[in-house]
Amino acid sequence: xxxxxxxxxxxxxxxxxxxxxxxxxxxxxxxxxxxxxxxxxxxxxxxxxxxxxxxxxxxxxxxxxxxxxxxxxxxxxxxxxxxxxxxxxxxxxxxxxxxxxxxxxxxxxxxxxxxxxxxxxxxxxxxxxxxxxxxxxxxxxxxxxxxxxxxxxxxxxxxxxxxxxxxxxxxxxxxxxxxxxxxxxxxxxxxxxxxxxxxxxxxxxxxxxxxxxxxxxxxxxxxxxxxxxxxxxxxxxxxxxxxxxxxxxxxxxxxxxxxxxxx
Numbered sequence: 390x391x392x393x394x395x396x397x398x399x400x401x402x403x404x405x406x407x408x409x410x411x412x413x414x415x416x417x418x419x420x421x422x423x424x425x426x427x428x429x430x431x432x433x434x435x436x437x438x439x440x441x442x443x444x445x446x447x448x449x450x451x452x453x454x455x456x457x458x459x460x461x462x463x464x465x466x467x468x469x470x471x472x473x474x475x476x477x478x479x480x481x482x483x484x485x486x487x488x489x490x491x492x493x494x495x496x497x498x499x500x501x502x503x504x505x506x507x508x509x510x511x512x513x514x515x516x517x518x519x520x521x522x523x524x525x526x527x528x529x530x531x532x533x534x535x536x537x538x539x540x541x542x543x544x545x546x547x548x549x550x551x552x553x554x555x556x557x558x559x560x561x562x563x564x565x566x567x568x569x570x571x572x573x574x575x576x577x578x579x580x581x582x583x584x585x586x587x588x589x590x591x592x593x594x595x596x597x598x599x600x601x602x603x604x605x606x607x608x609x610x611x612x613x614x615x616x617x618x619x620x621x622x623x624x625x626x627x628x629x630x631x632x633x634x635x636x637x638x639x640x641x642x643x644x645x646x647x648x649x650x651x652x
Contacts, residue, residue, distance in 0.1 A: 390533060391420075391543065397529045398424040405496040407489070407504045407526075408432040408459070409440075410448030411557055414505030416540045417530055419549045421503075422457050431500060432457050433492050437464030438575050439559040443586070451550055462491060473561075474570045478516070480561065485517030489524045503527045509537040513643075555592035555608075556643055563596045574600070580629050588618060592641055601632040609640035 398404070398421050406421060408414045421430045434448045452459035466487065467473055473483040493502055504521060506528040511518070521528055530540065537556075544552030563578045564570050574597060581595040581603060594606040603626055607615055615622065615636055626634045 390535065390539070393533050394420055394529060394535070395424050397533065401501045401503075401527070403429045403497070403500045405431040405433055405492065405500040405502050407492060407502070408434050408448055408452075409505070409557075410434070410444040410446075410451065410551075411505065412544060412552060412554055413507050413530060413537065413540055415448075415451060415551055416544045416549055417503065417505045418451075418457065419455070419544075419547070422455060427456070428458070430457060431496060432459040433462060433495065433502075434459060435462050435464035435488055437467055438572055438579075439467060439561050440464065441557055441560070441579070441582070444557050447551060447554070454550075460495060462495065464488065464491075466491070468570070468572060468575075476561070476564060476566055476568055476570050478566055480516070480566070480570075482516035482520050484559075484561070486520035486524065489520060489526055493524065501527055503529060506531045507537055507540060508534045558594075563594060565597065568597065577603075577629050577631070581626055581631070584625050584629075585615075585622070588614070590614065594641060596637075598633075598635065601630065602635065603631045603633070604635045604637055606637045606641040612636065612638065612640060 402425075404421060404425070406414065406418050408418050418430070418432055432448070432452050434445065436445050449459065467484055470483055470487060473480055489502070496502060504526055506518060506521060507530045511531055541552050560575045560578050561570050564574060578595050578597065582593050585593040585595070585605065585607070590607055590611045592608045592611070596604045596606060598604050605615060605622070623634050
């Protein structure tokens with residue numbers, strides 16, 4: 390599989406990669422930089438209120454360490470999109486479409502735009518993939534059959550930084566479909582998740598049940614720790630603005646918000 394990916398990358402000559410700092414896009418960026426060398430790979434990173442700061446910081450640090458050109462783009466325009474903030478089932482389509490349009494405007498004409506979409510994404514409810522197809526964006530990891538598990542396996546074997554990091558997603562995924570996305574809600578989620586992360590728990594989602602009710606999702610092995618620290622967490626969340634705090638006893642599962650969303 391790696392040889393097929395290398396051949397794919399080599400055939401593109403020059404590329405720009407939508408780089409979030411996550412495991413998948415880091416793998417694609419790292420492999421691309423190995424094949425095409427200096428000056429032929431450009432990383433595009435969106436920084437917006439919806440983007441976890443820890444992901445942006447990792448992306449910046451990785452590009453700096455590897456000597457990869459990186460262009461930081463202001464993504465605050467997303468919260469000005471009425472179709473997106475109304476939070477329909479196709480929310481991710483509107484967001485991805487606008488971001489890809491901005492990225493295409495910023496990259497040199499001789500660069501091909503790629504994303505880190507994987508074969509695993511194709512089995513989930515991912516409206517953003519439609520935007521990639523419409524914008525003629527290349528998705529080599531999906532096209533060549535790279536699953537998330539395989540990407541982590543190869544990333545470890547190739548000593549690519551961050552392969553062990555938990556999955557991340559934009560803060561819009563914490564707001565249930567149909568509930569308007571506002572800067573205030575996003576900031577509450579960010580502050581709450583930052584507090585939990587500072588307790589030593591990296592995999593966390595603080596989902597809004599209502600405007601003032603939070604539901605904490607963590608890995609099953611961290612549920613007891615959250616319960617033991619419930620008084621401190623409840624106090625801090627109260628300071629943030631939550632009146633009620635709940636804990637999901639099933640633990641974190643990727644794509645939980647999407648269960649049943651595609652029918």
